[in-house]
């Protein structure tokens with residue numbers, strides 16, 4: 001069974017990586033050109049092979065907008081282009097379609113698009129949630145964080161990904177701080193979560209008040225601006241970044257050697273995956289990730305194709321945790337693994353983790 005996955009750039013660096021001719025054109029012009037572009041097949045994915053030999057192939061279909069444009073334009077304009085991209089995926093033979101990045105965020109997280117779609121859809125958020133939580137806990141192990149007394153801050157806690165991550169993290173930590181801007185939604189979620197979990201739960205609408213409290217921080221927001229800066233983070237904090245575009249400012253990489261940042265939503269794809277550019281035969285598409293690596297939301301779509309699941313899977317903001325567990329198990333069965341740690345466009349090596357731990361210990365000593 002074949003799949004399609006709807007993509008769009010999440011930053012100007014993404015645009016230039018795909019189209020070097022865009023350099024120096026200026027953001028307003030690039031945004032306008034993208035708005036006018038009809039959807040097109042950008043990438044042909046082949047070689048995704050489960051350990052038992054089952055294979056799938058698929059297409060990344062570009063529905064080009066910048067994230068900010070997608071949130072600002074009339075909803076119907078955006079839905080129109082995404083729906084056309086889904087139809088195009090069907091013309092290439094796809095039987096399941098993943099909604100990448102903001103195509104799964106805009107509006108009601110895929111529900112309306114699914115009503116109008118001839119093909120089953122998924123946002124890919126279930127596997128992103130499973131990968132994000134595992135990735136944060138892996139970082140905590142690496143940095144020797146004492147989970148039983150730890151505070152975890154979830155930024156974007158009322159979102160599709162953030163709310164489920166908060167619930168899955170709760171049994172591991174002493175305290176959760178949930179962060180989002182809309183207080184009414186935050187209080188509603190906080191109240192319902194407190195009934196289901198044993199750890200302490202507090203709420204904040206201010207990222208910069210909440211983040212300094214976190215031994216662990218997981219970010220999954222729809223913000224198009226950087227939200228976390230070097231001065232916001234606790235000594236030795238572990239940060240799992242799921243947002244695209246990223247929430248963690250690049251200055252953190254330089255100014256906070258004692259903090260471990262890891263992009264949590266990357267998976268190693270089984271087989272010999274190839275991401276070939278459709279319009280430039282012979283050239284591969286640069287996902288900005290190491291070889292054989294894809295985002296967890298892409299991986300969820302691939303897993304559903306390998307499993308021949310012709311059904312809507314993850315849609316809307318109320319995530320079914322049973323589906324998170326199911327897709328996590330199916331991903332493992334099909335040979336997908338959490339990718340090695342990565343942050344700020346580079347791998348995080350074991351030596352770097354050791355240096356981060358040493359810098360955190362040194363900083364604690366100085367403070368003491």
Ligand SMILES: NC(=O)c1ccc[n+]([C@@H]2O[C@H](COP(=O)([O-])OP(=O)(O)OC[C@H]3O[C@@H](n4cnc5c(N)ncnc54)[C@H](OP(=O)(O)O)[C@@H]3O)[C@@H](O)[C@H]2O)c1
Nearest residue numbers: 156158159160161180181182221222243244265295296297
């Ligand atoms: N790595 C991957 O494989 C992968 C896969 C799928 C999605 N993603 C990314 O994950 C992120 C979240 O997706 P989602 O589907 O969970 O989105 P969502 O359901 O729209 O949730 C977004 C959350 O962010 C909060 N938020 C937005 N702006 C904020 C700000 N300035 N400060 C604090 N909180 C803010 C929202 O609440 P308020 O509006 O109340 O603030 C909400 O809680 C997106 O960036 C998406 O591109 C990554």
